[in-house]
Amino acid sequence: MNAEKYVKDIVSKIKCTATKKKEIEKQLLSDISMRMGQGESLEQIMESMGTAQEIADAFSQDMPETERKIQRKKKIGMIITAAVIVVFLLCAYVWWVFPKSLDIQNVESVTEETVDAQVETVVTLLNENDFEALRGMAVDEMQNVLTQEIIDKARDPISDNWGEMLAIGSTYAQGVQQKGRIFIFTQTDVMYENVSVVYTITFDEDLKLAGVYMR
């Protein structure tokens, strides 16, 4: 322990402004230096002055009202700043979580043509029940969904006999951004011999299959 460390320890515990702390540090160091110059050891000086906490408590207790007011204002300022930051972060999080529409033209990785082509590929593979190929172009979350059993369960309520596909209508596509990820939602009318089906097919920004819904 040296004088500087002792004084820094005291000053760190005093409840007052930074300016006043610097002032007190300077004064205490000056006093200690003078006393050591007069032959007292640091240990003797520390013994007579008291522990860092005792000295700091005495200072804090009797600090002038002006200092306490400034300290209180600073504390309030810090609390308000912290609250503003928390609110800002909360708003930023909500903005990030909330889905936002994106024009497909603003999704850099795709074009309307590539989206149309991918929709056609998915519908064709579904018609052919080529689930292996479908899984090969799908995201991880779809791997257990793209099975004969599950797709048949989705088809049955529409009709038990769709017939052959006659035509694929035009595709409506819309981008959505949520949690930093971009998805492309598409809706396409497909005519079959016995039914008309609306496919809602979702892709990620790499045009990997992320969802299939039919009605």
Next chain:
Amino acid sequence: MREKYERQMKKGVLDMLVLQLLTKEKMYGYQLILELREKSGDIFCLKEGTLYPILYRLEDEGLVESKWSEAEDKQLPRKYYIMTDKGRSALAEIYLSWQQISDGVEKIMGKELKEC
């Protein structure tokens, strides 16, 4: 028990005593601590944590002002406290109040001691 009451009573007169010492000459903090102890016959043994807030308060009120000395040889600069005119007037008023309080205390305590 006694120590607690002594501390409270001493606290009440410290401002006056510090101002009184500064009427004679300018002093730095530790010098004031030594003077208070010596002149009071060890009754007032202040520590830095008690004295400095008093000096800051007196300075805030304009009763004293402070100046840092130049560094001499290897010595660190010292902060001196000097009485102001406002401080001199205030000291006179405080001392008058002290005398009145002291008389009042003496009247009660003196009478009770005699009765004991």
